Amino acid sequence: MSTPVSVSVSVSLNGGRTAADGGAVPLSPPDVVESALGAVAAGAGEVLVHPRTPCGRESLSPRVVGPLLEAVRGAGVSVPLSVSAGIGAEPDPAGRLERVRSWTVLPDRAVVHFAEPGAEELAEALLARSVAVDAVVPLGGEGAGPGAVEPEPGALARFLAWPVRDPARIRLAVELAVELAVADPALVAGLRWLPPVPLLLFGRESAAWPVLRLAARCGAGARIGVGDVLHLPDGRAARSNAELVSAALEVVGTQSAVTAWSR
Known part of the structure; x- marks a missing residue:
């Protein structure tokens, strides 16, 4: 018998x-801190947050990002912290570069959407500041989450054309539509040969749980949370990120064990 895959x-x-x-969506810094602590206690290995101003608007300002990161770390969250550096926080590509270069407190990772203009330059600016990059590529459907804009075509081609100079600090984060989430794991096997970087799979709304199961079967990294989905696998509304993480780890354990037994 093989050992179940660790995801x-x-x-x-x-x-x-x-x-x-x-109410399950944490927006204010105190709510973000509480939610992060609960999610990590439930087993989350990383935390991704979209920082917001007091009025609730997404922001990449150092006056918003820095205090939030300090609050989360100061509360005892020791897992890697990621910040989304997307168009929802700053529509202008030059503005995003300026914001990132002005950060006084750095996250461990930042999410860069390769379906958005200026992605390559933004990723390079982050890497130059020793911030690891999650390069998000949507496959199938629109690949646009809540509040997102229509993505440009060819995101995967843009990523593949971008020279990966530091594979240790780059991860390919593939957002799968629901029709691909139930595909044969050969899909993931095909993604693995692309660049020599780690792979993370995630989906939104109806695709979230099928993609998580696929990630577990294939041994890829997985993502869950109210930022992606508001319901549990059985359809009930999730009360917190911690509840979603607990459910995700149950799914991962079940899928990984099934995969191991089938080998």
């Missing part, structure tokens, strides 16, 4: 959600 689960705390999406 790391990261948590997307709030994504592009707003207060209209319900």
Whole structure:
């Protein structure tokens, strides 16, 4: 019998959600800290947050990002912290570069959407500041989450054309549509040969849980959280990120064990 595959689960705390999406979405710094602590206690190996101003708007300002990161780390969250550096926080590519270069407190990782203009330059600026990069590439459907804009075509081609000079600090984060989430794991095997970087799979809304199961079967990294999905596998509304992470780890354990037994 083989040992079940170990899959790391990261948590997307709030994504592009707003207060209209319900009380499970942490928006203020105190709520983000509480949610991060709960998610890590439940087993999350990484935390992704979309920082916000007091009025709830996403922001990459150092006056917003820095204090939030310090609050989360100061509360005792020791896992890697990621920040989304997307168009939802700053529409202008030059503005995003300026913001990133002005950060006084750095996250461990940053999410760069290769379906957005200026992705390559933004990724290079982050790497130059020793911030690891999650290069997000949507496959199938629109690949756009809550509050996102219509993605440009060819995101995967853009990533493949971008020279990967430091594979240890770059991860390919593939956002799968629901029709691909139930595909044969050969899909993931095909992705693995692309660049020699780690692979993370995630989906949004109806694709979230099927993609997580696929990630578990293939041994890829996985992501869950109210930033991606508001319901549990059985359809019930999730009360917190911690509840989603706990459910995700149960799914991962079940899928990994099934995969191991089938070998």
